[in-house]
Amino acid sequence: MNLKNIKSNQIILFVVALMLVSAGYLSYSMKGTPVSSNIVSENEVSSIGDAQLVSSNNIIDSNSLNEVSVETSSSSSKTDDYFASSRLGRDTMYSQMIESYQNLLDNQNVSEEQKAVATQEITEINNTQNSIMICENLIKTKGIDDVVIFVNDKSINVIVKAENLEQDTIAQIQNIIAREMNAEIENIHISNK
Numbered sequence: 001m002n003l004k005n006i007k008s009n010q011i012i013l014f015v016v017a018l019m020l021v022s023a024g025y026l027s028y029s030m031k032g033t034p035v036s037s038n039i040v041s042e043n044e045v046s047s048i049g050d051a052q053l054v055s056s057n058n059i060i061d062s063n064s065l066n067e068v069s070v071e072t073s074s075s076s077s078k079t080d081d082y083f084a085s086s087r088l089g090r091d092t093m094y095s096q097m098i099e100s101y102q103n104l105l106d107n108q109n110v111s112e113e114q115k116a117v118a119t120q121e122i123t124e125i126n127n128t129q130n131s132i133m134i135c136e137n138l139i140k141t142k143g144i145d146d147v148v149i150f151v152n153d154k155s156i157n158v159i160v161k162a163e164n165l166e167q168d169t170i171a172q173i174q175n176i177i178a179r180e181m182n183a184e185i186e187n188i189h190i191s192n193k
Contacts, residue, residue, distance in 0.1 A: 079161055079193055083146045086159070090132075090150060094125055101125075131181045138176045142169065149177075154187045162192045 101118040104110050110118075132149045139147045139160065146161035156177055162169075170190055177188045 080146070082193060083148050083159075083161060086148045086150075090148070091129075094129055098122055098125055128181075135176055135180045138180070139173055142172050142176075144169070144173075151181070154183070156181060156183050156188050158188065158190045160190065160192050165190065165192050 101122045104118040105115050105122075128151055132151065135149055135158075136147050139158075144160050144162060148159050150157040150159075158173060158177060160173070173190055174185050174188050177183050178185055
């Protein structure tokens, strides 16, 4: 094996390692409460449709109402920033990966085999990006305010902007992801922020 092939293989391994580290960091840095989508207790099933007693004895003065609205506005802004920055970080990572593979394609010292691998990787990244965009848009049509999706090999992490997630909403999200990304339900992890 000559020195050029060794360097090219090292570059490819470096790019793959960089992708895995980036995906791991994004997965680690995601904050939110995971939502179990496969387990429903008997109490939850038996209480569906039950009426709940609501008290109207709690009176809120206008000052405390204003404080609540300011806190909600600030919290909402931070959440919006989370989704925007997460999408930007994800898209930047994909752009950098494509650029690295494009540099391999432009390098005349790289073998045709390695160029074929780089071309295949670029195609896979573009397909993943397209699938993510379609899924995010379809999920938003189901009444979700915002969503960001991270793909790490077979694992798909979906973070939705919602206080609570109902089982039917979780099922709709799982259906969309499974259909559009050819994913197994057990590999889809949904959390809310």
